Amino acid sequence: MPSQPRPKRVSAAHALDRTKLLAARLKAAGSQPYLASALYSLTVVPSHEVPTMGVDRHWRCYVNPAFVDATPVHELTAVWVHEVAHLLRDHHGRAMLVAPEMRYDHHRVNIAQDCEINDDISSLPSNALRPAMFGLPDGQMFEQYLPHIPPTPHHPECGSGAHGREMPWESSDAARVSAVEAAAIRRQTANEMRAHAKSRGRIPEGWRRWADDILEPTVDWRRALTGAVREAASWASAAVDYTYQRPSRRGTAVPRVVFPSLRRPMPRVAVVVDTSGSMGDGELKAVLGEVAGVLRAVGIGRNRVTVLACDADVHAVRQANTVGDVVLAGGGGTDMRVGIEQALRAQERPHIVIVLTDGYTPWPEVRPGNVRVIAGLVGDCPDAPPSWIETVPIPLDQLGTGRT
Structure with a gap:
C-alpha cells in the first residue's frame, strides 16, 4: 500500500462512495486489461478500521470511506493495481517462507513487498514506497529487498493478503476466494498477460517475469x-x-x-x-x-x-x-x-x-x-x-x- 497519511476517524454513518471507488477499478481494468479478471475477483468490504485500503488472503478488499473521499480517481486506480498485485504475487504465501527473525516484523515485510510492486506502477503518489528510497535497484523480489530495509517511520498496512499476519479489521463474513480459485485466477491472469504482450505490445517487466514464473514455474x-x-x-x-x-x-x-x-x-x-x-x-x-x-x-x-x-x-x-x-x-x-x-x-x-x-x-x-x-x-x-x-x-x- 502506498504510504498515505492515516485518515481521520469518521462515524459509522459515513458511507463509502462506491461510485468513485468502482470507477477507479473500471479505469484500472481498462488501462491494464490483463488484470481485469483479478480485479473483479476482489470483494469490496467498507471498513473504518483499515487505514486506507488493504486485502486479506481470501481476496477481500477492505476500504476506508474517508480514504476514498480524499484520494483522486487516478491514484485510487493505482491503489487497486497495487493491492491486487499482493494477491497475484502470493505475497502472503511467500512471507511464510521468510526467515523467522525477519518475518516477525510485518511492517518491514510489507515495505519490501511494496518496493517489489511499486516500481512497475507509474501513477502512484510521489510518497509511495519505492526501492530508490532505500538506495536499492528496481526489478528485484521482496525477499531480496527485505534484508536491506532499515527501520522506517513509514508503516504501510496492506493486510494479511500481503504480509500474512491477520489484522483486527479482517473480520468480514463476505464472500471469499479459495486457494484453488486463487491459483486459477493467477494462471488465467498470466495467460492474459502473455496474450496481451503478443498482440498489443509490452507489459511492465516485473509482470512479465511473474507471468513467466506462473506459466513455466521453476522448482523452489x-x-x-x-x-x-x-x-x-x-x-x-x-x-x-x-x-x-x-x-x-x-x-x-x-x-x-x-x-x-x-x-x-x-x-x-x-x-x-x-x-x-x-x-x-x-x-x-x-x-x-x-x-x-x-x-x-x-x-x-x-x-x-x-x-x-x-x-x-x-x-x-x-x-x-x-x-x-x-x-x-x-x-x-x-x-x-x-x-x-x-x-x-x-x-x-x-x-x-x-x-x-x-x-x-x-x-x-x-x-x-x-x-x-x-x-x-x-x-x-x-x-x-x-x-x-x-x-x-x-x-x-x-x-x-x-x-x-
Missing part, C-alpha cells in the same frame, strides 16, 4: 529441501525399537513381568558444509541460514543438529545453536567423503546427513546403513552424486529470494 529449492528432510525425518522416526528404560503400561496386567515399551527416536541431523576455495563465504552463510530455517520448519530442534565445516579435511565440528556459531574454516581442496565419515563416527550417529557443496567433490561409493544423505548442490554442479544420494539443486540466483 527450499520447498524441495523441506520435502526431502521431512520425508527423511518421518522415515527416521518410524525406526521404532523396544526399550526397558520405560517399562510398558501393559505390565500392570501381569505381576512380576516387565514388558518393554516402544521407543520412537527423534531424528538427529548432521550438516556437512563445503568450505573449499570454490565456495564463497556469502553463499555459504546464505545457504546455511536457509537450511537452518528448513530444519526448524520440519520440527528438528537446534540441539539435534551438528554442523561440520569441511574441505579436504574436517576443520570444525559443533552443535549449531545459531548460524553465527558456525565456524566456516577451510578454503583448500574438496573431499566431502571426509566430512560424511566424520559425521557418521559421532557418538550419537545422525539419521540424516545434509551436504552443502558446489559438487566439485568425490562421493562415498556405498550408502551408509540406516542414514539418509541429502546433497544441496549450490550453483552449477558439473557431476551428479551417486543415485542413492537425494539431490536438491540450489541456483545461485535464488539465494536470498523466495521465488517459486
Whole structure:
C-alpha cells in the first residue's frame, strides 16, 4: 500500500462512495486489461478500521470511506493495481517462507513487498514506497529487498493478503476466494498477460517475469529441501525399537513381568558444509541460514543438529545453536567423503546427513546403513552424486529470494 497519511476517524454513518471507488477499478481494468479478471475477483468490504485500503488472503478488499473521499480517481486506480498485485504475487504465501527473525516484523515485510510492486506502477503518489528510497535497484523480489530495509517511520498496512499476519479489521463474513480459485485466477491472469504482450505490445517487466514464473514455474529449492528432510525425518522416526528404560503400561496386567515399551527416536541431523576455495563465504552463510530455517520448519530442534565445516579435511565440528556459531574454516581442496565419515563416527550417529557443496567433490561409493544423505548442490554442479544420494539443486540466483 502506498504510504498515505492515516485518515481521520469518521462515524459509522459515513458511507463509502462506491461510485468513485468502482470507477477507479473500471479505469484500472481498462488501462491494464490483463488484470481485469483479478480485479473483479476482489470483494469490496467498507471498513473504518483499515487505514486506507488493504486485502486479506481470501481476496477481500477492505476500504476506508474517508480514504476514498480524499484520494483522486487516478491514484485510487493505482491503489487497486497495487493491492491486487499482493494477491497475484502470493505475497502472503511467500512471507511464510521468510526467515523467522525477519518475518516477525510485518511492517518491514510489507515495505519490501511494496518496493517489489511499486516500481512497475507509474501513477502512484510521489510518497509511495519505492526501492530508490532505500538506495536499492528496481526489478528485484521482496525477499531480496527485505534484508536491506532499515527501520522506517513509514508503516504501510496492506493486510494479511500481503504480509500474512491477520489484522483486527479482517473480520468480514463476505464472500471469499479459495486457494484453488486463487491459483486459477493467477494462471488465467498470466495467460492474459502473455496474450496481451503478443498482440498489443509490452507489459511492465516485473509482470512479465511473474507471468513467466506462473506459466513455466521453476522448482523452489527450499520447498524441495523441506520435502526431502521431512520425508527423511518421518522415515527416521518410524525406526521404532523396544526399550526397558520405560517399562510398558501393559505390565500392570501381569505381576512380576516387565514388558518393554516402544521407543520412537527423534531424528538427529548432521550438516556437512563445503568450505573449499570454490565456495564463497556469502553463499555459504546464505545457504546455511536457509537450511537452518528448513530444519526448524520440519520440527528438528537446534540441539539435534551438528554442523561440520569441511574441505579436504574436517576443520570444525559443533552443535549449531545459531548460524553465527558456525565456524566456516577451510578454503583448500574438496573431499566431502571426509566430512560424511566424520559425521557418521559421532557418538550419537545422525539419521540424516545434509551436504552443502558446489559438487566439485568425490562421493562415498556405498550408502551408509540406516542414514539418509541429502546433497544441496549450490550453483552449477558439473557431476551428479551417486543415485542413492537425494539431490536438491540450489541456483545461485535464488539465494536470498523466495521465488517459486
